[in-house]
Amino acid sequence: MSIVYLNGEYLPMQEAKISPMDRGFLFGDGIYEVIPSYDGKLVGFAPHIQRLNEGLQLIGINCSREQQEWREICEQLIEKNDGLNLGIYLHISRGADTKRFHAYPEDLPATVYAFAFEIPAASIADKSKAKTYKVSTTEDLRWQRCNIKSTALLGNVMHFQHGFSRGYNETILFNNNNEMTEGSACNAYIVKNGMVITPPLDNQILPGITRFMLLDILSRHSSIKVEERIVTMDEVFNADEVWLTSSSKEIAPVVEIDGSPVGNGKIGDLWLAAQTLYSAHKADY
Numbered sequence: 001m002s003i004v005y006l007n008g009e010y011l012p013m014q015e016a017k018i019s020p021m022d023r024g025f026l027f028g029d030g031i032y033e034v035i036p037s038y039d040g041k042l043v044g045f046a047p048h049i050q051r052l053n054e055g056l057q058l059i060g061i062n063c064s065r066e067q068q069e070w071r072e073i074c075e076q077l078i079e080k081n082d083g084l085n086l087g088i089y090l091h092i093s094r095g096a097d098t099k100r101f102h103a104y105p106e107d108l109p110a111t112v113y114a115f116a117f118e119i120p121a122a123s124i125a126d127k128s129k130a131k132t133y134k135v136s137t138t139e140d141l142r143w144q145r146c147n148i149k150s151t152a153l154l155g156n157v158m159h160f161q162h163g164f165s166r167g168y169n170e171t172i173l174f175n176n177n178n179e180m181t182e183g184s185a186c187n188a189y190i191v192k193n194g195m196v197i198t199p200p201l202d203n204q205i206l207p208g209i210t211r212f213m214l215l216d217i218l219s220r221h222s223s224i225k226v227e228e229r230i231v232t233m234d235e236v237f238n239a240d241e242v243w244l245t246s247s248s249k250e251i252a253p254v255v256e257i258d259g260s261p262v263g264n265g266k267i268g269d270l271w272l273a274a275q276t277l278y279s280a281h282k283a284d285y
């Protein structure tokens with residue numbers, strides 16, 4: 001039985017009830033986070049909570065809590081739910097109003113909902129055991145505030161479905177200048193001549209926590225060179241390697257894009273080096 005958290009209470013998932021007038025339901029008016037945990041240990045907790053607070057501030061939801069209170073919720077959910085590897089989903093919406101009106105209501109108590117769900121075991125830095133990804137591409141038709149981790153995910157859902165319905169694991173997105181932005185639910189990278197290259201942080205992409213940790217780990221613990229710059233789709237199709245990152249995927253090697261192999265169509269050596277370093281150091285965050 002799944003135990004969830006709703007507005008201060010822990011209860012079975014089927015007993016958790018949210019008003020149909022909740023602005024999260026009516027407008028997708030909220031912020032969320034997904035924090036991975038392996039063997040009960042949360043990965044990247046502090047940067048995840050920092051991004052959550054920044055998101056709340058960006059959209060003007062008043063829900064200030066100490067970091068320790070968020071940690072308590074996450075740890076309670078890990079304790080109350082079975083599973084070695086659990087993602088913790090935290091969702092804060094602007095709350096339930098009495099009417100449907102676009103303007104932000106004042107002093108509405110935010111709705112805080114959280115649950116735990118099973119995630120795949122942590123990636124193993126071994127080419128023969130890694131899950132490979134085949135992806136499609138499509139134009140990024142989302143809004144211009146993709147740096148906000150909004151619960152309004154219809155654009156991402158439709159982009160993910162574009163690839164999924166064609167038998168792909170993900171969809172890489174490009175803007176109207178033919179520049180890669182990110183995946184529908186992950187950040188994206190190419191590797192060319194030993195260099196890891198990923199688009200810079202701006203309003204077109206989510207500032208992924210896995211991205212932050214990976215770039216920090218590579219700069220602290222390796223001599224692998226990273227460039228944060230515009231990546232054209234021509235470069236994507238001619239890359240030696242392509243990777244995706246997210247909290248549940250860690251570093252995912254892409255071996256096929258729109259039916260064509262990436263590089264030699266096999267997992268690359270830089271992926272192995274990066275995932276080895278990530279596995280060794282992710283617990284520091």
Ligand SMILES: Cc1ncc(COP(=O)(O)O)c(C=O)c1O
Pocket residue numbers: 034156182183184185186187205206207208209210211245246247248
């Ligand atoms: C659109 C998008 N970009 C990037 C990411 C990766 O973020 P993180 O590494 O924090 O999981 C996600 C994760 O859900 C996402 O939905």
